[in-house]
Every structure is written in structure tokens, then in C-alpha cells.
Amino acid sequence: MSRLQTNRNGTGAPPLTNEERFLVIKRQLHQQLITGMDLSAIGSMNEEELRLEVRRAAEELIRHGSDLLNLNERERLVSEVIDETFGLGPLEPLMRDPTITDILVNGPKVVYVERRGRLEPADIAFHDDRHLVQIIQRIVGRIGRRVDETSPMVDARLPDGSRVNAIIPPLALDGALLSIRRFGTRPLLVADLIAHKAITREMIEFLSACVQARINVIISGGTGSGKTTLLNALSAFVPSEERVATIEDAAELRLQQRHVVRMETRPPNIEGEGEVTTRDLVKNALRMRPDRIIVGECRGAEALDMLQAMNTGHDGSMTTIHANDTRDALSRVEMMVGMAGFDLPIWIIRRQIASAINLVIQVARLPGGVRKVIKISEITGMEGDVISMQDVFGFKQTGVDDFRVAQGYFFATGLRPQCLERLEVSGVGLPISMFERRVLNV
Numbered sequence: 001m002s003r004l005q006t007n008r009n010g011t012g013a014p015p016l017t018n019e020e021r022f023l024v025i026k027r028q029l030h031q032q033l034i035t036g037m038d039l040s041a042i043g044s045m046n047e048e049e050l051r052l053e054v055r056r057a058a059e060e061l062i063r064h065g066s067d068l069l070n071l072n073e074r075e076r077l078v079s080e081v082i083d084e085t086f087g088l089g090p091l092e093p094l095m096r097d098p099t100i101t102d103i104l105v106n107g108p109k110v111v112y113v114e115r116r117g118r119l120e121p122a123d124i125a126f127h128d129d130r131h132l133v134q135i136i137q138r139i140v141g142r143i144g145r146r147v148d149e150t151s152p153m154v155d156a157r158l159p160d161g162s163r164v165n166a167i168i169p170p171l172a173l174d175g176a177l178l179s180i181r182r183f184g185t186r187p188l189l190v191a192d193l194i195a196h197k198a199i200t201r202e203m204i205e206f207l208s209a210c211v212q213a214r215i216n217v218i219i220s221g222g223t224g225s226g227k228t229t230l231l232n233a234l235s236a237f238v239p240s241e242e243r244v245a246t247i248e249d250a251a252e253l254r255l256q257q258r259h260v261v262r263m264e265t266r267p268p269n270i271e272g273e274g275e276v277t278t279r280d281l282v283k284n285a286l287r288m289r290p291d292r293i294i295v296g297e298c299r300g301a302e303a304l305d306m307l308q309a310m311n312t313g314h315d316g317s318m319t320t321i322h323a324n325d326t327r328d329a330l331s332r333v334e335m336m337v338g339m340a341g342f343d344l345p346i347w348i349i350r351r352q353i354a355s356a357i358n359l360v361i362q363v364a365r366l367p368g369g370v371r372k373v374i375k376i377s378e379i380t381g382m383e384g385d386v387i388s389m390q391d392v393f394g395f396k397q398t399g400v401d402d403f404r405v406a407q408g409y410f411f412a413t414g415l416r417p418q419c420l421e422r423l424e425v426s427g428v429g430l431p432i433s434m435f436e437r438r439v440l441n442v
């Protein structure tokens with residue numbers, strides 16, 4: 001690549017290559033567009049107008065800077081900047097707004113966003129359904145996926161970790177539907193959860209000890225209730241010398257440990273081949289000498305493998321599950337184990353569950369959008385054919401405030417956890433007084 005005569009800064013640093021020069025100009029142009037252009041106007045421009053506008057700004061910049069770019073390079077500059085800056089069209093300003101956690105597009109003219117747990121209409125629209133589908137194509141196209149009549153549904157993860165689901169007509173009846181679950185720049189950590197009153201210090205102290213003592217934990221909750229967030233936050237208590245393997249459908253977890261190996265499942269391709277399931281990855285992970293296995297979400301037959309892993313020396317494993325109560329979570333596990341296709345008698349499945357899982361944490365999205373840990377239950381064994389559980393901590397909703405946000409209090413049930421002894425042995429013992437029946441301060 002030819003070297004240019006100009007120096008980087010006149011200090012004798014090596015001159016920029018053409019490519020470096022190109023990148024510098026591109027970055028400047030990108031920045032200028034973001035700060036200088038009227039983004040709401042851009043939302044109503046079509047691709048052609050947008051190109052003209054960007055080209056005009058690019059010409060301006062290049063004229064001021066230098067005439068170093070040839071015609072081809074200018075063309076490439078304009079295309080790349082348009083893609084990078086406006087790839088998401090009217091969604092761009094929403095994607096740049098850090099207070100928005102979810103973007104929900106219900107056809108070209110109806111868009112909602114979630115801010116601080118509340119849904120509100122967003123003041124943007126697409127020209128028509130074609131425009132919306134075009135943007136969807138662009139979003140999923142960047143990561144090598146596509147959506148069209150033969151595969152009208154797509155579930156994908158953006159490079160920044162956000163999750164995208166799109167479903168287009170004819171399956172979607174009133175225009176294409178797009179749901180983007182933003183991935184905040186920083187995940188909520190334990191301190192944030194306490195600050196948001198999602199959990200109390202005592203509860204965290206207990207969970208921290210449980211994680212350190214390699215108690216097997218399941219986090220249960222409804223859609224968007226904060227399961228993954230809590231799992232991620234709790235992972236902070238995994239001692240840093242341990243080797244952790246994570247398995248997810250769409251990698252969201254951001255563990256703070258050094259020794260983490262991450263794996264992601266793969267959907268089948270358009271010919272229906274090449275699928276790699278959570279189950280495959282759990283089996284594979286077992287051969288990787290992990291100390292713990294973390295499965296982002298258990299939704300099928302992998303539950304069996306997870307139980308086996310938990311029962312065979314991978315204590316301290318964690319996963320999340322979609323259920324509305326801690327007891328309901330166990331029925332779900334039971335059902336999912338059934339999906340593995342072995343015709344196991346129910347009492348064997350239950351015995352496996354009771355010996356594998358120690359703790360179930362229930363999270364919920366309450367009125368007003370607040371997320372809370374509403375129950376921490378311990379599995380204490382079997383009574384006949386039934387798995388016995390006891391609740392250690394809970395949250396009681398008493399009403400809603402003037403803004404219809406759930407109000408209530410956290411409490412300790414007064415039941416002393418059976419695992420206290422195990423915590424003690426692991427060097428993370430807790431005082432019994434922590435579990436006395438009372439209302440907890442937040």
C-alpha cells in the first residue's frame with residue numbers, strides 16, 4: 001500500500017497509509033453527521049435523498065481535508081457511512097438513546113419504547129411496510145441472517161449484544177413486527193439491584209454465600225422479569241479461580257470472571273441443517289473440565305443434562321427458567337426432562353431434581369415495570385413422591401402508588417435454610433439471626 005507524504009502529526013510518526021487516511025475521514029464524517037444533521041428529518045428521507053445528503057457532507061469534508069480520495073473511495077465512503085450511521089433508519093435515534101431498554105415496532109406506524117420499565121409510544125414511523133421490512137433486512141443481514149417469505153421469522157443478536165426478533169407478513173397480520181431488547185452499555189450489578197430495591201442486602205448476602213458454597217441455583221421468572229440480569233449479577237460471586245462454561249441461545253451474559261469460556265447455540269440453516277442445540281453444548285461443555293456450567297436459559301431437553309451435570313460434580317451451576325412460581329419452576333423442569341425422550345418414571349425425575357437443585361429464586365416484573373426478587377425457596381428433599389420446598393425470603397406487594405408502581409416489603413419467613421451447614425463448611429457461614437421472621441430493610 002502506498003505511503004502518503006503527509007505525516008501523522010508532524011512529529012516524525014510514520015505517514016498514514018491510504019486505508020488509515022480513509023478511516024480517519026470516515027470517522028470524521030460519521031461524527032459530523034451524528035452531531036450536525038437533523039435526525040428526525042432523516043427518518044423521513046428515502047435512501048436516495050439520504051445518499052445525496054451524505055455525499056454532500058462527504059464532499060465538503062474531503063474538500064476541506066484533502067483530495068486524497070479517488071472516485072471509488074468516495075463512493076465507498078458514502079456507502080459505508082450511510083450503512084453505519086443510518087443502517088437502522090428511523091430506529092437510529094432510539095438505538096442511540098441509552099435510557100431506552102426495549103424498542104417494539106408494531107407495523108410501520110406504531111412504535112413503542114420502554115424506558116425505566118415503562119412502555120411509551122415513540123415518535124417515529126416508517127414510510128410503509130416495505131421500508132420497515134427493508135430496515136429489518138438490514139439489521140439481520142449484518143449478522144448473516146435473512147427474513148423473507150420462506151423464513152418469515154428471525155431471532156438474532158446484534159453485535160452490541162441486543163436481541164432482535166422480527167416476524168413479517170403474512171405471519172404478522174398488520175405489518176412487520178420487530179422487537180429489539182437493548183443491551184445496556186453496562187449490565188446491572190448487585191449494587192444496582194440493591195439500589196433499585198430489587199432485592200435486599202440480607203438476601204444478597206445469602207445468595208452470595210450460596211454461590212460461593214457451590215449451591216445449585218435456578219432463577220425462575222416470566223418474560224423480561226430480570227432473570228438473566230440476576231444471573232449475571234450473581235455470577236460475580238463465583239470465585240475467580242474457577243473455570244466457568246456458559247451456554248446461551250443469544251450470548252447476553254457478561255461475567256466478570258477471568259476464566260470464562262462462552263458458547264452459543266446455532267439455529268438450523270435454511271435447509272434445516274447444522275443446528276447446534278443447548279443440549280449438544282452442555283454435553284460438550286462437560287468434556288471441557290469446567291468447574292461450573294451456566295446455561296442462560298433452560299427450555300427443553302437440556303434440563304436433563306443440566307441436572308446430571310449438577311449431580312455429578314459441577315456444583316454451583318446455574319440457569320434460568322420460564323415459570324411463575326418457584327414450585328411451578330420444578331414442574332417445568334420435570335416436563336423438560338420428559339422432553340429428553342427417555343421414559344423415566346416420574347419419581348426418578350423428581351429425585352434427580354431434588355438432589356440436583358438446591359435453590360430456586362423467583363423474579364417478577366411487577367406493576368409499574370419494577371423488577372424484584374419475590375421469593376427465594378430452598379429444596380429440602382422428598383416427602384413420598386413430592387419434592388419438598390421451603391421459602392426463606394419473599395416480597396409482599398401491598399398495593400400501588402400514585403404512579404401505579406408496585407409497593408410492598410421484603411421479609412424473611414423465619415425458616416432456617418437447611419443449607420446453612422453447607423455454607424458453614426465452605427467457610428461462608430451466616431448468622432442464624434439473619435433468617436428470623438421479620439420485615440427486611442431496603
Ligand SMILES: Nc1ncnc2c1ncn2[C@@H]1O[C@H](COP(=O)(O)OP(=O)(O)OP(=O)(O)O)[C@@H](O)[C@H]1O
Pocket residue numbers: 101182184188193196198221222223224225226227228229230297370371372
Ligand atoms: N432489578 C432491575 N431493575 C431495573 N431493571 C431491570 C432489573 N432487572 C432487569 N432489568 C431490566 O429488565 C430488562 C429485562 O431483563 P432480563 O433480560 O434480565 O430479563 P429476562 O427475564 O432474562 O428476560 P427474557 O425472558 O427475555 O430472558 C432488561 O432491560 C434489564 O436491564
Ligand SMILES: [Mg+2]
Pocket residue numbers: 227228229297320
Ligand atoms: Mg433472559
